[in-house]
């Protein structure tokens with residue numbers, strides 16, 4: 001059976017990268033996959049310190065954004081990770097399956113821990129094991145994510161394979177990443193070599209899902225470019241990461257080929273192109289933002305969706321964990 005699992009951290013500032021790289025694809029996939037779980041991964045969020053009030057607010061905001069973007073809470077399971085014990089429990093078992101050498105190769109840990117590695121939390125280091133548990137607690141088979149999560153998904157496959165080999169079973173599926181669409185790697189507006197990210201200090205580096213039309217226009221106007229005209233073909237992207245990112249963003253928002261966008265704006269000034277890009281982004285985000293505002297004013301509704309999701313998620317993961325206990329050899333009393 002095919003089952004989708006994916007998640008977003010409630011760490012604030014949900015941005016265009018999260019939308020184009022992940023959430024928009026989820027909306028499209030829910031039509032083809034009957035069984036989808038979309039999770040607000042609050043256990044992942046606390047691998048870096050979070051203000052408790054902000055974390056609660058962020059959890060509701062991410063759930064609301066999923067619904068506002070078009071994920072149907074009736075057909076899918078929308079829930080927050082911390083309320084389903086199977087995630088943390090299976091993560092511990094996977095801590096005992098995954099090898100230190102595997103985790104040492106994870107580039108996201110290196111990026112996030114930076115130079116002060118000794119001071120990073122153990123949770124940040126073991127993050128990929130929890131991510132494998134998130135998916136496999138439901139025997140998830142397909143995981144739609146942005147390009148940045150590819151390495152973690154390869155690790156989830158390795159963990160599933162090693163668990164199956166160690167215990168001589170064919171229990172966990174080998175998860176398939178679904179990395180598709182033109183927004184799989186949206187880059188920072190200040191530096192085209194870095195991904196757009198929630199935790200980047202400068203707010204000018206990203207378009208937040210809650211930005212006003214004025215903010216969006218201002219941020220695109222200030223976005224870094226180069227002194228040359230807009231490239232007339234993707235062949236001219238070489239050494240121009242900011243231009244490539246902005247044209248890619250336009251293509252992704254317009255659901256058009258990047259070649260077509262280059263043909264339309266190529267040779268012209270960036271100022272004109274940036275105005276068109278801002279206009280398009282505002283038009284595409286406006287209906288989602290309207291719905292998001294409506295849902296933010298109805299926290300009881302959002303909590304109700306999460307509560308129902310938690311029940312369903314526990315109902316699926318509980319029996320999987322019972323089987324895992326059996327396989328591992330925990331004595332059931």
Ligand code: AQP
Nearest residue numbers: 008009017018021022145146184185186196197198199
């Ligand atoms: N820049 C991006 N382009 C395309 N996809 C992206 N995703 C994140 N950034 C981009 C995808 O969004 C989903 C949810 O991401 P997350 O909230 O779990 O955290 P993250 O990947 O660590 O995202 P951020 O925004 O960069 O957060 P911080 O700054 O806290 O690390 C994932 O599917 C991800 O691929």
